[in-house]
Amino acid sequence: MYRKSSRLIVPLLLFASFSCKDEGAKPPAEGGFVSTDAQFFRIISQDQPFTSYVLFPNVDSVTTGTLNGSIAHQPLVRVSMNTVAFNVLQSGRLPAGTSFPDGSIIFKQILNGNQVVLYAVILKDRNNPLSGNGWLWAEYQPDGSTAISVTTRGSGCVSCHSREQGPQNDYVRTFERQR
Numbered sequence: 001m002y003r004k005s006s007r008l009i010v011p012l013l014l015f016a017s018f019s020c021k022d023e024g025a026k027p028p029a030e031g032g033f034v035s036t037d038a039q040f041f042r043i044i045s046q047d048q049p050f051t052s053y054v055l056f057p058n059v060d061s062v063t064t065g066t067l068n069g070s071i072a073h074q075p076l077v078r079v080s081m082n083t084v085a086f087n088v089l090q091s092g093r094l095p096a097g098t099s100f101p102d103g104s105i106i107f108k109q110i111l112n113g114n115q116v117v118l119y120a121v122i123l124k125d126r127n128n129p130l131s132g133n134g135w136l137w138a139e140y141q142p143d144g145s146t147a148i149s150v151t152t153r154g155s156g157c158v159s160c161h162s163r164e165q166g167p168q169n170d171y172v173r174t175f176e177r178q179r
């Protein structure tokens with residue numbers, strides 16, 4: 001009798017501990033840090049495809065940037081984010097004194113007319129040696145080829161993302177476009 005039940009309980013416990021794993025707590029790259037442009041692109045194209053992201057709240061979906069520094073990406077931009085990033089917002093805003101959690105992705109498509117010509121992306125991964133101001137930064141052509149490498153650690157990005165309200169919004173500038 002005792003034997004029978006213990007044989008049952010062990011697999012049940014194992015099953016329970018596996019099935020309770022929180023999907024959202026997975027590290028951004030399976031098996032360790034993102035260290036290459038190909039890994040980063042695979043995350044936004046396959047593991048967590050950008051087609052599933054939600055639009056940045058309370059902004060026009062496609063717009064010509066008019067902010068200090070919008071010149072970086074012209075002529076049109078469309079910004080979206082994954083649910084890890086979206087879930088931290090309250091009424092569409094980043095609560096004062098908080099920052100985006102690791103695993104947050106904010107994704108910007110640059111369009112020329114109807115045609116998408118470039119992707120710019122940031123992924124929050126504070127402990128990654130390639131992070132700059134807590135984010136990984138990269139740009140890709142739509143075919144996945146690298147335009148600006150994650151290995152640059154955002155050296156061409158962070159100073160402009162630190163302008164205006166960047167610092168109070170965890171370096172995310174699109175908040176300045178909100179209605």
Ligand code: HEC
Pocket residue numbers: 064065066067068069070071072073077079106107108120121122137138139148154156157158160161171172173174175
């Ligand atoms: C000259 C200033 C400037 C530079 C340089 C710049 N950005 Fe931006 N970026 C902006 C502004 C302004 C926005 C807000 C949207 C807009 O108006 O285009 C933005 C928005 C973004 C967004 C959407 C999230 C957000 O912050 O709102 C991403 C992703 C992004 N940029 C990535 C990058 C990457 C990657 C680089 C470097 C390779 C970079 N940017 C360099 C000014 C800049």
